[in-house]
Every structure is written in structure tokens, then in C-alpha cells.
Amino acid sequence: MFPCGSNRRRRGLPDPGLFGSTRGSVSLEFVGSLPLIALGLLVTVQFVFAGYALWSAGLAARAGARSVLTGKGPEGAARRALPPGLSDSMRVQRREGVTVVVSVPRVLPVLPRFEVTSSSDLGR
Numbered sequence: 001m002f003p004c005g006s007n008r009r010r011r012g013l014p015d016p017g018l019f020g021s022t023r024g025s026v027s028l029e030f031v032g033s034l035p036l037i038a039l040g041l042l043v044t045v046q047f048v049f050a051g052y053a054l055w056s057a058g059l060a061a062r063a064g065a066r067s068v069l070t071g072k073g074p075e076g077a078a079r080r081a082l083p084p085g086l087s088d089s090m091r092v093q094r095r096e097g098v099t100v101v102v103s104v105p106r107v108l109p110v111l112p113r114f115e116v117t118s119s120s121d122l123g124r
Contacts, residue, residue, distance in 0.1 A: 042108065046104075046106070050114075050116065053102050054116040054118060056082055056086050056102065057082075057086075057090075057100045057101070057118035059082075060079070060082045060102070061078065061098050061099060062120045062122070063077040063080070064078035064092060065120040065121055066122065068094070074092050075092045078092050078098065082100075097119050097121025097122075098119060098120055098121070099117060099119040101115050102117075102118075104116055
């Protein structure tokens with residue numbers, strides 16, 4: 001290292017100035033970008049939860065439609081086809097097939113609630 005600023009000037013290097021070197025600036029920039037990285041991660045996880053709920057609602061609607069074809073009600077079969085966390089908020093409607101409405105789990109409680117819907121009639 002250079003003990004004093006005069007050696008830096010002789011070699012053509014910039015003077016570090018009033019604040020010294022720029023060491024650690026990358027760390028500060030990284031820490032400053034952490035909230036954006038966290039927000040992007042939360043949005044991604046919320047989209048994954050929405051896709052999972054939609055996929056599960058589709059499976060439940062098909063199970064309910066199969067149950068209707070056998071002469072039984074669709075609610076029990078649809079509830080059994082859903083994972084435990086999604087079956088609590090499930091609604092089944094029977095209009096021209098079976099429609100299953102499921103609430104999407106939220107990553108943060110401050111996010112608004114929304115639901116996904118899937119229906120199946122098994123070709124009828």
C-alpha cells in the first residue's frame with residue numbers, strides 16, 4: 001500500500017480524496033438492493049402458491065366430476081382431492097359440470113385475498 005498520497009500521484013493513480021478508498025462500496029450497494037431482492041422473491045413465491053392452488057383446484061374439479069358420474073355428490077370427492085391447507089377454503093358449485101373455487105394461500109397476511117376457479121364436466 002501507499003503510505004502517503006504522494007506516491008499515488010507519482011504513479012498516475014487517483015487520489016482517494018476526503019473519504020479514503022472505495023473499499024466496501026460493493027457491500028453497501030448489495031445491502032441497499034436486498035429489499036428489492038426480497039420483494040422479488042416474495043412475488044415469485046406468491047405466483048407459485050397461486051399456480052399450486054389452481055392446479056389443485058383442477059384436480060379437485062375432475063374428482064368431483066367423476067363422483068357425479070357415479071351418482072354421488074361432488075363435495076366429498078373434491079375435498080379429498082385437495083391438500084389439507086386448501087380444502088378448508090374450498091367451495092364446490094354444480095352448474096354444467098363441477099366448479100371448485102379455492103382461496104390462494106398468502107405469503108404475507110397484508111396481501112389481498114384472491115381465489116382461483118377450475119371446472120370440469122368430463123366431456124358431458
